[in-house]
Amino acid sequence: MGSITLEKVQKIYGNVEVIPGIDLTINDGEFVVFVGPSGCGKSTLLRLIAGLEDVSGGTLKIDGRDVTDIAPAKRGLAMVFQSYALYPHMSVRKNIAFPLKMAGVDKAEQDRKVEAAAKVLNLTPYLDRRPGQLSGGQRQRVAIGRAIVREPSAFLFDEPLSNLDAALRVNMRLEISELHQSLKTTMIYVTHDQVEAMTMADKIVVLQAGNVEQVGSPLELYRTPRNRFVAGFIGSPKMNFVEGEEAARHGAYAIGVRPEHLALSKESGQWKGTVGVSEHLGSDTFCYVHVDGIGTLNVRTSGEVSVHHGDTVYLTPSEANIHRFDKDGMALR
Amino acid sequence: MATKHSRAAARLMISPAVLLLLGWMIVPLAMTLYFSFQRYNLLMPGMEEWIGLANYQYFLTDPAFFDALINTLLLVGGVLVITIIGGIFLALLLDQPFFGQGVVRILVIAPFFVMPTVSSLVWKNMFLNPVNGLFAHAAKALGLQPYDFFAQAPLASIIGIVSWQWLPFATLILLTALQSLDQEQLEAAEMDGAGPLSRFFYIMVPHLARAITVVILIQTIFLLSVFAEILVTTNGGPGTSSTNLTYLIYAQSLLQFDVGGGSAGGVVAIVLANIVAIFLMRMIGKNLEA
Amino acid sequence: MARQVKTSRKIAFTVIAWGVGLAIFFPILWTFLTSFKTEADAIADPPLFLNFHWTLENYTAVQERSDYFSHFMNSVIISVGSTLAGLVIAVPAAWAMAFVPGKRTKDVLMWMLSTKMLPPVGVLVPLYLLFRDAGLLDTRIGLVIVLTLINLPIIIWMLYTYFREIPGEILEAARMDGASLKAEILYVLTPMAVPGIASTLLLNIILAWNEAFWTLNLTAANAAPLTAFIASYSSPEGLFYAKLSAASTMAIAPILIMGWFSQKQLVRGLTFGAVK
Numbered sequence: 001m002g003s004i005t006l007e008k009v010q011k012i013y014g015n016v017e018v019i020p021g022i023d024l025t026i027n028d029g030e031f032v033v034f035v036g037p038s039g040c041g042k043s044t045l046l047r048l049i050a051g052l053e054d055v056s057g058g059t060l061k062i063d064g065r066d067v068t069d070i071a072p073a074k075r076g077l078a079m080v081f082q083s084y085a086l087y088p089h090m091s092v093r094k095n096i097a098f099p100l101k102m103a104g105v106d107k108a109e110q111d112r113k114v115e116a117a118a119k120v121l122n123l124t125p126y127l128d129r130r131p132g133q134l135s136g137g138q139r140q141r142v143a144i145g146r147a148i149v150r151e152p153s154a155f156l157f158d159e160p161l162s163n164l165d166a167a168l169r170v171n172m173r174l175e176i177s178e179l180h181q182s183l184k185t186t187m188i189y190v191t192h193d194q195v196e197a198m199t200m201a202d203k204i205v206v207l208q209a210g211n212v213e214q215v216g217s218p219l220e221l222y223r224t225p226r227n228r229f230v231a232g233f234i235g236s237p238k239m240n241f242v243e244g245e246e247a248a249r250h251g252a253y254a255i256g257v258r259p260e261h262l263a264l265s266k267e268s269g270q271w272k273g274t275v276g277v278s279e280h281l282g283s284d285t286f287c288y289v290h291v292d293g294i295g296t297l298n299v300r301t302s303g304e305v306s307v308h309h310g311d312t313v314y315l316t317p318s319e320a321n322i323h324r325f326d327k328d329g330m331a332l333r
Numbered sequence: 334m335a336t337k338h339s340r341a342a343a344r345l346m347i348s349p350a351v352l353l354l355l356g357w358m359i360v361p362l363a364m365t366l367y368f369s370f371q372r373y374n375l376l377m378p379g380m381e382e383w384i385g386l387a388n389y390q391y392f393l394t395d396p397a398f399f400d401a402l403i404n405t406l407l408l409v410g411g412v413l414v415i416t417i418i419g420g421i422f423l424a425l426l427l428d429q430p431f432f433g434q435g436v437v438r439i440l441v442i443a444p445f446f447v448m449p450t451v452s453s454l455v456w457k458n459m460f461l462n463p464v465n466g467l468f469a470h471a472a473k474a475l476g477l478q479p480y481d482f483f484a485q486a487p488l489a490s491i492i493g494i495v496s497w498q499w500l501p502f503a504t505l506i507l508l509t510a511l512q513s514l515d516q517e518q519l520e521a522a523e524m525d526g527a528g529p530l531s532r533f534f535y536i537m538v539p540h541l542a543r544a545i546t547v548v549i550l551i552q553t554i555f556l557l558s559v560f561a562e563i564l565v566t567t568n569g570g571p572g573t574s575s576t577n578l579t580y581l582i583y584a585q586s587l588l589q590f591d592v593g594g595g596s597a598g599g600v601v602a603i604v605l606a607n608i609v610a611i612f613l614m615r616m617i618g619k620n621l622e623a
Numbered sequence: 624m625a626r627q628v629k630t631s632r633k634i635a636f637t638v639i640a641w642g643v644g645l646a647i648f649f650p651i652l653w654t655f656l657t658s659f660k661t662e663a664d665a666i667a668d669p670p671l672f673l674n675f676h677w678t679l680e681n682y683t684a685v686q687e688r689s690d691y692f693s694h695f696m697n698s699v700i701i702s703v704g705s706t707l708a709g710l711v712i713a714v715p716a717a718w719a720m721a722f723v724p725g726k727r728t729k730d731v732l733m734w735m736l737s738t739k740m741l742p743p744v745g746v747l748v749p750l751y752l753l754f755r756d757a758g759l760l761d762t763r764i765g766l767v768i769v770l771t772l773i774n775l776p777i778i779i780w781m782l783y784t785y786f787r788e789i790p791g792e793i794l795e796a797a798r799m800d801g802a803s804l805k806a807e808i809l810y811v812l813t814p815m816a817v818p819g820i821a822s823t824l825l826l827n828i829i830l831a832w833n834e835a836f837w838t839l840n841l842t843a844a845n846a847a848p849l850t851a852f853i854a855s856y857s858s859p860e861g862l863f864y865a866k867l868s869a870a871s872t873m874a875i876a877p878i879l880i881m882g883w884f885s886q887k888q889l890v891r892g893l894t895f896g897a898v899k
Contacts, residue, residue, distance in 0.1 A: 052795050054336045071338065073801040085796035089814040098810075099800035146800065342804055343723035346715035350779060351731065353712065357772045358738050364749030423643065431637040437644035439883050443651055446882035448833040450853040451871045455654050459864055465666040467653070474669065500647070502893070509890045547894045558742050561835035561850065565857040579744040579836075586748045587840065599745035610740035614733060 002153035002186035003028045003063055004049060010057035011044055011210075018044050019210040021058065026154075026188065026203075028063075031180050034190045035197040035233070036207035042190045043158055045207070049188065050156055051075050062153060073102070078147035079156040082163065084139045086131035086146075092118075093127040096145045103150075117145040120179075137168045144179070154186035161196065173199060194234055198222070206230050228329035231256050237286060239323070240297045252324035252332055259286065259300040261321040264307070269314025273297070278307050289313060362603070368596035375590035388597035392585075398598075400573040401581040402605075404488055408577055409556045411492040412499060416552065417545060419496070420503030425533075427504070428511050445501040449561040456494045457483065457566045487567045487575035494562055499555075503548045510544035511537065550613045557606055578602050651875075658682070658868035665864035681869035688866075689852060691873055698848035700763050701838070702831035705770035706778070706824055712771075713778040714820070718808065720779075721786035722794060732783065735776040743773070743836050754841060761843045769841065770831045778827055781892045785819025786812075822888030825881060832878045849874040 004026040011019040019041045026032050034042040047053045049060065051072035060068045067075050078099075086095050093114055100110045118124045121141040131139055140160060147155055157176070161169045177200050180187050191197055197204050198218045206213040206221065206229070214226040218234075225231035231239050239256045247255045263269065264287065273291035280303065287299045287307055299315060307313060324332040372384045392398055427438060444452065460466050461482040469479035482490040514537065522532050558579045563569055569576035569584060576584070582602060586595025645652075656672070657665050664675040685691055720728045750769070751760070759765030789812065797811045813820075835850040842851050853874050856867050882889070 050799060052336070052798065072795075072798050073803075077799065079796065079799045081792045081796055083790055083792050085790065085792040087793060087797075087811055087815075098797070098802075102801035102803075102806060146796075150800070339723050339804075340725065343719035343725075347719040347731070350712050350716035350735075350775065353772060354735060354738050354775060358741065361746035361749040361753070362741075364752075365746055368748060426636070426640055426643060429636040429640070430633055431640050432633065433637065433641065437640050438886070440644035440648035442882070442886050442889075443648050443879060445889075446829060446833070446879045447651065447875050448850050448853065448878070449835045450839075450850050451654075451874050452650070454853060454856055454867060455650055455871055458867060459653065459657065460650065465668075465864070467670060470668045470670055497647075497650070505886065506890055506894060544894075551893055554739055558744060558836060560744070561839060561854065564839065565854050579742065582744045583747065583840070587751065592748050592752070595748050599742075599748060602742045603745040606740055606742045606745070610737060613740075614737060 004154060004186065004188070005061040005064075006049075006058065007061070008058035009045075009048060009055050009060060011041070011048060011053065012056040017210065019048070022210075022212055024205065024212065024215070026186060028186055029184050031177075031187045031189065031200060031202045032205060033197040033201035033203070034188065034205050034207055035192065035194055036213075037233075038192055040207040041210035042192075042207045044210075046079075046156055046158055046188060046190045050077055050079050076150075076153045077156055078150045078152035078154075079158065080140075080143045080147050080160045082159040084131075084143040084160075084163075086139055086142055088131055091128050091130060092123060092134070092142050092145075095131065095142055096123075096149055099146060099150045113149045114145075117148045120148070121145050136164050137172060140164065140172055141175075144176070148179075148183075152185070154188060157187065157189040159190055159192070161191070162193075176200065195236060198234070204234075206233060224331070224333075225323065226331055228254065228256070228325050228331075231323055231325075231331070237298050237300070242294050242297075244293075246294060247324075250322060250324055253327040254325045254329075256323040256325065257297075257317045258321065259298045261318045262297065262299045263316045263318065264289075264299050264301045264305065265314045265316070266307075266311070267314065269316040271297075271315045273313060273315060275307050275309055275311045275313055277309065287313070289315060291315065365596045365599045365603075368592050369600050371593045371596075373592040373596075375592060384593070388593045389601070392594055392597045392601060397573045397576065397581055398601075401576045401578045404573075404575065405557065405577040405579075407488060408492055408495065408559060409553060411489075412496050412556055413549060413552060415492070415496040416499045416503040417507075417548060419500050420507045420548070421541070423500070423504040424507035424511050427508050442501045442505055444498050445505075447498065449498065449559075450565055452498055453494055453562045453565045456490075456497070461490060483567055484571065487571065491559075491562055491566060491575055494566070495556065495559060499552055502552070506544050506548055507541060510541050514540045546616050550616060553609060553613060557609065578605070651879075654868045654871050656868075657864055658872045660865050660868075662863055662865045665868070681865045682873070685866055685870045685873065689855065689870070691852070691870070694847055694849050694852035695873070695877075697763060697846055698832055698850075701766045701770060701846075701848050702828045704763070704767040705774060705831050706827040708767060708771040709775050709778040709827060710782075710820065710824065713775060713782050713823075717779050717782035717786050718812065721783050721789075722791055732780065735779055739773070739776050747840060751840065760841060761846050763846045765841060766838060766846055766848070769837045770834060773834075773837070774827050774830055777830070777892070778823055781823040781826065782816075782819065784891060785816060785823070788819075789815050822885055822892065825885040826888055826892040829878055829882055829885065 006022050006024040008021045008023060009019065010017070010021050022045065034045060036042050044053065048055050051067070051070065055068060058068075059066055062075060062077075087098065090098065096114045096117055097110045100113060105113075114127070115124070118127055121144060123138065123141055123145060126134060126138060131142065134142065143160070160176075161172050164172060173196060176187075176189075189196075189200060201218055203215065204218055204221055205215050208229055214221060214230045221230060221234045225234060228241065232241070235258055237259050239258050240262070241254050241256050243254045247253060271291045271294060273289040273294075276288040276290050276296065278288070279286045283303050285301050285303055285305050285307070287301065289297050289299055291297055297315060326332055369388055370383060370385060371381050372387075373381045423441065427434065427441065431437075458466070460468055463469050463479045463481040463484075466479075468482075472479045518536055519532055522536050527535065559577060560579050560583065563575060563577065563580045567575040569580045573581075578598070579602070582595050582598035585591050585598055658681055659677045659679070660671070660675050661678060661680075664671050667675075720732060754760045754765055759768070793815070794807055794811060797807045802810065832848075833850065835854075838848050838850045839854060842848070853870060856870055
């Protein structure tokens with residue numbers, strides 16, 4: 001079991017309020033992603049849950065039990081660190097067995113669990129190597145193995161993929177998702193990469209400056225962002241924002257249109273502009289179009305469209321997908 | 334980044350070291366200060382009395398004090414100049430590709446590990462001795478009059494010996510710093526049209542600045558209290574021509590048994606060292622921030 | 624990319640570098656050679672380089688007359704003892720400062736370093752009197768105490784710089800894995816810090832071995848280490864070059880060999896990690 005409840009959890013360093021006070025409930029078995037720009041407090045929040053930092057105020061409960069003042073080891077959580085934090089002087093086998101050894105599990109049982117975890121993670125051939133002899137992806141798996149054998153009530157991941165190259169990152173993302181499907185254990189995952197958040201999460205928590213901006217499923221955040229920050233942060237490429245006259249026409253201080261919700265035509269349309277740069281990715285083409293009186297808009301079209309620098313084009317937003325925001329950046333519904 | 338629990342543990346773990354060093358600093362310091370206001374001579378037990386600043390007056394007006402102060406500055410400054418300039422040249426040389434780098438490095442570093450009493454005696458007797466020293470032999474072979482180093486230039490001779498001991502240290506540190514210089518920086522400078530001299534002054538010297546600072550700091554700490562080299566070569570003489578502050582105070586306290594006078598000298602030495610230290614700590618403090 | 628170096632250039636530098644290296648090393652080499660000469664050969668003019676009558680008589684003479692081995696043992700006990708004592712005090716302190724840094728950690732470190740700036744001669748008198756009254760003059764334990772204290776700041780600094788290179792995340796991982804503070808230090812920190820602890824040990828033994836202010840001033844006969852043993856050759860025995868050389872060779876050989884092994888650590892150690 002692994003439900004985690006935060007009640008007015010606060011973190012203050014000296015005079016700096018890193019986290020002014022967060023209320024959050026994570027249900028058992030959920031895959032929750034904390035996402036936000038660097039310095040938004042997402043890693044701090046994870047470390048507070050882990051117990052590696054003291055909370056300055058509020059309470060933290062795991063399965064209803066108050067763990068605010070309980071040592072990290074006794075919270076029944078497992079953590080995978082950004083640097084993997086493997087013990088360099090121990091073999092892979094000993095690394096994975098370490099939490100079991102600390103828990104006083106007997107030797108035969110340790111071996112059995114290590115072998116089982118290694119099998120799941122394809123680490124069996126590497127059990128007697130040192131971490132220094134492994135590739136980044138393999139080290140990552142060892143770190144996960146070390147977490148699995150504890151059979152924790154929840155897994156905590158602190159930007160686990162940021163040290164891997166792009167191709168490996170996609171693979172590990174799938175592996176972690178699959179692991180979650182098979183274990184059905186609560187996972188909390190911190191990342192600054194909104195693609196990871198969108199692809200992996202059951203529930204995304206968007207953080208900025210220590211505050212929760214919005215909590216919801218990936219599609220909820222995509223469809224109905226609560227404010228401009230979430231609208232801009234979720235979705236790739238970023239949403240286009242337009243202020244001034246055009247926005248006023250829609251009865252808002254600013255409007256937002258995603259690149260995929262703009263139709264591009266060479267003949268006619270609502271806004272006329274000139275193509276600055278066009279990026280042909282094969283499957284898609286992204287055009288940066290300079291529109292008079294509005295600014296530069298990013299448009300996504302199919303890969304077959306042929307537009308070039310200097311071409312005159314017309315853009316039409318899909319009215320149903322226009323997001324409207326007030327002066328404070330809050331969404332108007 | 335830590336919890337209350339680990340902070341409490343940390344305080345407990347650090348306290349033995351702090352308490353010992355605090356005691357080591359405060360107890361003898363307080364005693365030195367106390368003795369410095371006393372007439373206290375080990376040869377005249379029972380005559381101790383409070384004499385105010387008389388010891389200081391006596392010590393500071395003693396012409397030997399002024400000589401010792403100058404000698405101390407010359408010794409520290411001379412050795413620093415020789416070892417840093419020599420060290421830069423040696424580091425540049427050892428950084429070149431040549432056969433047997435490892436062995437030459439070992440040869441160059443060796444003097445640092447020779448204890449001061451050994452290096453002083455070896456130099457004094459086997460090299461600088463005016464009758465049987467190697468330099469005397471060499472002078473005679475060239476038809477020159479052998480030079481009596483310790484009689485004619487005692488301080489310079491000591492500076493030479495101490496420099497020989499510290500040159501390896503400066504070289505090793507500067508060489509390490511030189512090797513940490515990013516080769517791409519040098520190549521970029523070369524592409525920008527900088528010749529070898531410009532590369533040295535505009536790229537290497539600024540890069541070495543931090544290492545040079547460190548060499549000055551560490552060597553100054555040790556050079557201010559050069560003692561054994563003087564004790565086994567000149568005993569501070571002839572006259573006071575090779576007496577530094579450390580040796581002067583030693584002589585006053587343990588050769589003349591004048592505890593009061595020696596203590597006053599000790600306080601003066603501490604004050605002077607602190608002036609140097611404040612200056613140096615600023616320097617290294619800045620460097621450690623970086 | 625390493626560039627191709629012209630062979631002629633490399634040979635030229637080889638000649639220069641070896642010349643300079645041998646010149647700097649020469650006094651040690653000459654001492655070593657002289658230690659195998661007869662006294663007459665030692666002062667021969669022109670000097671004899673290798674073509675002399677090789678003898679070991681100086682070594683036996685030095686041992687017989689000045690009891691080299693007892694001084695050697697004093698040096699070993701004093702330098703190793705003070706270093707081990709220093710480590711026992713320094714390891715916990717360095718752990719605390721490296722892994723649980725507070726607002727004042729930097730100040731504490733700087734203050735520790737500043738105790739090294741205290742000129743020893745400034746506290747010579749009281750220490751001499753304290754030792755006299757406590758019966759510690761000319762005892763090994765007395766010197767162990769003094770050398771432990773004067774080298775403690777360097778030991779702490781060195782360990783601190785080594786510990787700081789161990790990522791805190793690894794210790795946190797151990798904490799998450801259920802390790803107690805004791806298990807964390809015993810199973811995770813110490814094995815990872817072994818190279819750092821070893822080089823700290825080595826460098827401090829060297830420093831203590833060669834320390835020549837307190838060892839000269841606080842010992843007479845019983846506890847005198849090799850520094851004081853050699854100082855006794857100051858005069859008039861210093862004029863017996865072959866014996867002086869034999870004594871010198873024996874005094875420096877052990878530490879010279881250790882020093883060559885630790886030259887890499889020497890730089891970091893003595894520069895408090897500021898130069899690596």
